[in-house]
Amino acid sequence: MKIALLGLGTVGTGLLELIDRNKAYLAKLAQSEIEIAPILVRQINKKRDIIGDYQITDNEEIIFNDPEINLIIELIGGEEPAYTYIKKALQNQISVITANKLIIAKYGKELQQIAVQNKVKLDYEASVGGGIPLFSQIDNYFNSADIKSIYGILNGTTNYILTEMENKQISQAEVLLKAQKLGYAEQDPTSDLDGYDALYKIIILARHCFARYFALNKLSRSGITEVTLQDINIANQLGYKIKLLAKAEIIDDKYYLDIRPTLLKKENPLAQLQGVDNGLLINTFNKGDYFFAGPGAGKYPTALAVFADLKNYFVGNKNLNTKNLIKADLLDINVSEHNYYFNIKLKNTETLLKDLKKEFKNEKIEIRKIVENDLKNDYLQLIILTEKIKYNSLNNLVKIINEKYKNIFIINYLTIEGE
Ligand code: NAP
Ligand code: HSE
Numbered sequence: 058m059k060i061a062l063l064g065l066g067t068v069g070t071g072l073l074e075l076i077d078r079n080k081a082y083l084a085k086l087a088q089s090e091i092e093i094a095p096i097l098v099r100q101i102n103k104k105r106d107i108i109g110d111y112q113i114t115d116n117e118e119i120i121f122n123d124p125e126i127n128l129i130i131e132l133i134g135g136e137e138p139a140y141t142y143i144k145k146a147l148q149n150q151i152s153v154i155t156a157n158k159l160i161i162a163k164y165g166k167e168l169q170q171i172a173v174q175n176k177v178k179l180d181y182e183a184s185v186g187g188g189i190p191l192f193s194q195i196d197n198y199f200n201s202a203d204i205k206s207i208y209g210i211l212n213g214t215t216n217y218i219l220t221e222m223e224n225k226q227i228s229q230a231e232v233l234l235k236a237q238k239l240g241y242a243e244q245d246p247t248s249d250l251d252g253y254d255a256l257y258k259i260i261i262l263a264r265h266c267f268a269r270y271f272a273l274n275k276l277s278r279s280g281i282t283e284v285t286l287q288d289i290n291i292a293n294q295l296g297y298k299i300k301l302l303a304k305a306e307i308i309d310d311k312y313y314l315d316i317r318p319t320l321l322k323k324e325n326p327l328a329q330l331q332g333v334d335n336g337l338l339i340n341t342f343n344k345g346d347y348f349f350a351g352p353g354a355g356k357y358p359t360a361l362a363v364f365a366d367l368k369n370y371f372v373g374n375k376n377l378n379t380k381n382l383i384k385a386d387l388l389d390i391n392v393s394e395h396n397y398y399f400n401i402k403l404k405n406t407e408t409l410l411k412d413l414k415k416e417f418k419n420e421k422i423e424i425r426k427i428v429e430n431d432l433k434n435d436y437l438q439l440i441i442l443t444e445k446i447k448y449n450s451l452n453n454l455v456k457i458i459n460e461k462y463k464n465i466f467i468i469n470y471l472t473i474e475g476e
Contacts, residue, residue, distance in 0.1 A: 058087040060367075061094040061120045063142055064132035067240035068156055068183070069096070070107055071360030072132065076367075077109040086371035094126055095119055097133075121145060128370060130363060131155040134244055140164055147171045147179060154366040156183035156359060159248075162257035166270050166382055180366040185258040186335045187213060188358025189351035190365060192265055195339075201268040205340045206306030208474070211258040213333035213354030214242045214249035215281045215301045220331050223289050223298075229282070241333055241354040252280035252316040255303045259314055263305040266339070269385035271314060277390055278316035288400060288469050291440055292320050295428075297398075298328040302474060311388035320398050320473040326350070391449040396425070396473040398442055404464035405437040413439070413465055416457055420450045442473065 060076075062069055076083065076093065083091045095112040097120055105113070117138070120126060129146040131153060133139045140160050146153050148171060155161065160168070161181045172179040182192050186209075210216050214236045221232040233250070236242045241249075248254045256278040260271045281301050292299050302319035305312065321328035326348050330336045335353025340346050352358035403409050417424060423444040430438040451470070458465050 058084075058089040058127055059092045059094055059123070059125045061097070061123075061126045061129045062132065063097040063117075063120070063129060063139075064134065065096050065098050065105065065107065065113070066132065066134075067356050068359045068363065069132040070105075071356035072130065072363050073111065074108055075360055075364045079364075083367070083371070086368060094123060099133075117142065121149070126151055128152050128154065128367075130367070131157060131160075132363070133157075135159065136163070143168060143179075144171065147175055147177055150175045150177050152178040152180075152370060154180045154363060154370065156181065156363055158184040158254065158257035158261060162260040163273050165261065165264065178370060180369065181261070182366050183359050183362035185211060185261050186337065186349070186351070186362075187333075187353040187355065188361055189335060189337070189349050189353070190362065191262065191337060191349060193365070194349065195262070195265045199266065199339065199341070199344075201266060203341045203343050204266045205342050206304065207259075207262055207266050207337060207339050208327060209255075209259065209262065209303045209337040210300055210327050210330050210335050211262075211303045211337070211353065212249055212252075212255040212301055213335055213352070214246065215255075216330055216335070216353065217241055217333045218250075219281065219284070219289065219299060219301070222286050223293065226286060228286060229284075239333070240356055250280045250282050252278035252301060255301055255316045256314075259303040259305050259316060262337070263312070263314060263385075264382065266305065267307070267312065267385065268382065269312060270382040271312070271385050271387070275387055276314050279318070280316075281318050283469055284318050284471070285469065288398075288471065291400065292398065292471075295320075295426075295440070295442070296323055297321060297473065298323055298325075299471065300327060300330070302327070302472075304474075308388050308393075310386070312385045313388040313390075313393055315390070315393070317472050320471055322475050325475055391447065391452075393448050394445045395448070395451075396443055396445055396476045397451060398440070398469075398471045398473055400468040400470070401439045401441065402432065402436055402466045402468055403439065403462075405431070405435045406464075409462070409464060410437070412462065413458070416454060416461075417441075417443075420446075420454045420457075422446045422450055422454060445476075 095114040101115040218232045297320035336350035426442040428440040
């Protein structure tokens with residue numbers, strides 16, 4: 058049994074340690090000795106802290122020209138060359154295990170078909186939820202017709218940043234460096250901060266939960282870069298935590314997927330996830346609600362999820378429920394409804410305050426709660442919580458205020474979930 062490892066970074070190093078320590082166990086499962094082919098990296102001369110006697114290469118031909126390789130584990134990340142390598146492997150009848158959510162979200166349907174045609178496997182437990190075994194639970198336990206909605210905290214980096222900002226009262230920039238050092242962030246951390254990483258993950262989860270595929274370019278997302286320490290503190294005082302919430306749900310037979318920083322009531326189990334932890338709430342029509350939680354990123358939790366796929370490769374798991382996917386009919390985001398939190402600064406005059414309230418009224422936005430704080434230099438801060446409003450009313454309001462008023466500033470607006 059010859060395995061090729063592509064990538065030897067945070068996850069690859071953790072996996073190599075696990076393979077090395079469990080060689081005898083794996084050999085028993087495989088009923089064959091396990092051999093590791095030269096490991097593909099980008100920088101051949103980089104100093105590496107790895108155990109065991111393994112060869113390293115920066116030449117992919119060594120792997121793709123080796124007819125003895127049975128399985129490729131892709132831990133490079135990003136779109137290229139990972140996509141080309143995975144596709145080539147499957148076309149060459151080599152099974153693939155990957156932790157790459159971008160590839161699975163964007164090309165998963167196509168790659169799964171190639172895998173089926175070539176009678177090989179494509180597994181990706183580590184791509185969503187880090188160390189939480191999500192797909193094995195979803196595929197084996199739930200029935201797609203019974204799932205009403207899924208709500209998740211699916212990005213460890215941003216959850217870590219939001220938690221550290223609150224606990225240490227520091228800015229985003231200061232925490233990001235730490236998240237990178239801990240190996241949580243993507244090579245390009247804007248994927249984490251701008252919500253793309255979470256979007257890839259909710260697309261993959263929704264595919265398994267609803268047996269539908271979702272076109273990446275049709276979906277909206279926003280990240281946490283605009284969330285300030287002030288927003289976090291105000292939300293806290295009002296009984297909420299701000300989280301990067303990923304959700305997918307069925308509304309009137311249409312599918313609604315979204316990634317947004319959101320105010321969650323403190324009692325919500327997702328609001329209680331600290332640091333790098335991820336969680337997923339599955340609401341069903343008939344079986345009640347389920348909550349899964351655990352470490353969402355990091356060397357060993359993620360490597361363990363890859364290792365689980367490796368074990369399943371030998372012992373066989375159930376075929377993933379994503380072979381005959383129907384295209385999902387998406388709900389128009391403009392008709393989706395939410396409660397909102399606004400943080401607005403304005404010149405402290407009665408006229409402006411009246412104007413602002415009038416603009417809310419014109420858009421038929423009902424105010425549920427308003428908190429006024431006097432600021433320095435004759436400014437006033439208003440925290441406004443609204444009743445449920447449509448997304449296009451929100452957009453109209455923000456546009457009108459930004460265009461029409463020089464002395465009213467919308468500092469931030471965020472969704473509130475679970476009112
Ligand atoms: P990483 O630390 O950045 O490691 C990437 C590895 O890939 C490095 O060894 C790098 O080589 C190699 N590489 C990069 N470009 C390459 C190229 N063009 N050709 C050959 N090798 C190349 O990444 P990671 O954190 O381990 O993540 C790997 C994958 O797991 C990604 O898809 C990521 O999204 C996913 N994932 C990560 C986590 C986590 O907590 N880190 C959790 C879940 C999923 P050099 O070492 O020579 O630079
Ligand atoms: N960058 C990702 C995160 C790694 O922070 O969640 C795990 O997929």
